[in-house]
Amino acid sequence: MSTEIPTSMKALVLEQFGPPEALKYKTVPVPKLNKPTELLVRVVAASVNPVEAKLRSGNIGSFLVKKNAILGGDYSGSVVAKGSQVTEFEIGDAVFGTLRPPSGPQGSYAEYIVVDLQSDKGIAKKPDHVSFRDAAALGVAALTALLAVVLKAPLPLKYNGQGPRPKVLVIGASGGVGLYGVQVGKAIGAHVVGICSSKNASLVKSFGADRVVDYNDSEAMADLANNEKESFDVLFDLVGGEYYYKNFSPLVKKKTGVFASSVGPVAQFGSSKAGVFDYLGVGAAYAYRQLFAPCRYAMTLNLPAYKIPTDILYLLEQNLIKSYIPEENVFTLEEGYKAHQKIESHRTVGKIVLNISPDDFEK
Ligand SMILES: NC(=O)c1ccc[n+]([C@@H]2O[C@H](COP(=O)([O-])OP(=O)(O)OC[C@H]3O[C@@H](n4cnc5c(N)ncnc54)[C@H](OP(=O)(O)O)[C@@H]3O)[C@@H](O)[C@H]2O)c1
Incomplete structure (x- = not known):
């Protein structure tokens, strides 16, 4: 079951470790569903965390990052295809979550991601009162x-x-x-x-x-x-x-x-x-x-991603938690390197988010 999905997409690709500019805005194939437990999500927004800058530079965890990796963990978006064993989500559902780990190879700095519900427990339906912009920031x-x-x-x-x-x-x-x-x-x-x-x-x-x-x-x-x-x-x-x-x-x-x-x-x-x-x-x-x-x-290692559909959702639904993303912390996917420059300043106030699908970003 699927809606119309292109064969290629834009993503930030890390060809080799380096400064923020090492994140290259490129056209790559849209990832395919390989397992009946997987979802394909069209990403509307992705957030940027300090760990991704540390991985990008090769300062830590270089053994985790494959050549031409797409980094990024946190995302919000819409389900556009699903495997035959997926019962919790339907095509068209607005979702948010985090992929673990954020080292790729198919991370959220991209227009599409695959989420395997067998291993990626950090996904939930996005409450209507929370925008894609704000939901993407939550994750990590x-x-x-x-x-x-x-x-x-x-x-x-x-x-x-x-x-x-x-x-x-x-x-x-x-x-x-x-x-x-x-x-x-x-x-x-x-x-x-x-x-x-x-x-x-x-x-x-x-x-x-x-x-x-x-x-x-x-x-x-x-x-x-x-x-x-x-x-x-x-x-x-x-x-x-x-x-x-x-x-x-x-x-x-x-x-x-x-x-x-x-x-x-x-x-x-x-x-x-x-x-x-x-x-x-x-x-x-x-x-x-x-x-x-x-x-x-x-x-605080080993983040409990499985708590997104329970505790994080509970906090959101009760209006006990909200994201703070000032306008100067929003970047397009192409400008992702600027988001990394900013996160490396250690002076960021609130969260940094990539606006990947501008038509839906504030919805
Ligand atoms: N282990 C994990 O699972 C995990 C998960 C998430 C984050 N982290 C780590 O936690 C750290 C924070 O993450 P983050 O996303 O919150 O980073 P961040 O957004 O870059 O934090 C920046 C904030 O830190 C404040 N700050 C800088 N130096 C300070 C100081 N000496 N005393 C008090 N505040 C200071 C800054 O305020 P001013 O501009 O006012 O100084 C700024 O608002 C990072 O090192 C990140 O890698 C670890």
Whole structure:
């Protein structure tokens, strides 16, 4: 069963590792369904995550990236063909999700993708009130927030208003993941504190932070470090490195709290080429923190993609989570290299999205 599908499509192809311009806008064949459990999705929007820039440059995971790979994990779009065993989705359904891993070879920086429901559990029907633009942004970032704030903690997703109010600290609160982290914290009824620069303070508050602390204000940072020891259930670290770990891990409740880092012991790990010794150094620092941190220390790896059709959808349907994608963070597929230039700045506010099908993007 299928609608009319072209034989070729546009995609960003990585012929060899390199700077953002290594993403080449090319015409390639539309991928074909090979299994009865697969869907063909016409992509309307795809989001760009820091990991894809790290993969593109060859700084990390170069063994994962095949020659002429199409990178990209997160997407929104419409089902245009399906295998004979697919019962959960119909042709024409609007969907969103994330392909794991985002290293390709047939990723979402393309007009069409194949989703195998047997292995790609991170797909759900898009609620009507959420645009393709906003749905594409969720994937990796919202799952990371859910993993850190709810699953690693563990704190209940469905807040019943009973018991003491949890406390969540989000470091890097204005970024792609951070704004979802703030909202997930709010959704579970937590008191949320966000760390960001003063220029992003009002935005972070508008997404639900009860308080923000400017990381350039040394007095405010010292106040936080000295006066709120062992009071947080979750510290969600989106910057990594030594400074926040050393100064803020004592803020986490010793027995029940978690220092959940999406980056790990090296700040912006993967922004430069990581060699064997770098991995060994990270491994050793991670092991050290596991053993000697004043609280539980956890990395947010192995994202729970299967939570998109349940928990992420629940948060969307309850209007507990939304995406923030300012206009300057929207790029066409052809301009995908500019999206990578931007994500590498480490100054992105909210999410970056590729507008692949302009007619449907805002629908
Ligand atoms: N392990 C995983 O599964 C996983 C998943 C997702 C993301 N990650 C990693 O998590 C990190 C964050 O991802 P992201 O998508 O949120 O990145 P992002 O959007 O690039 O984050 C940029 C934000 O970080 C803020 N920031 C930069 N330096 C800061 C500092 N020293 N203190 C506080 N805030 C700071 C910036 O705010 P200002 O401009 O105001 O400084 C900016 O808003 C990346 O390294 C990414 O690779 C890991």
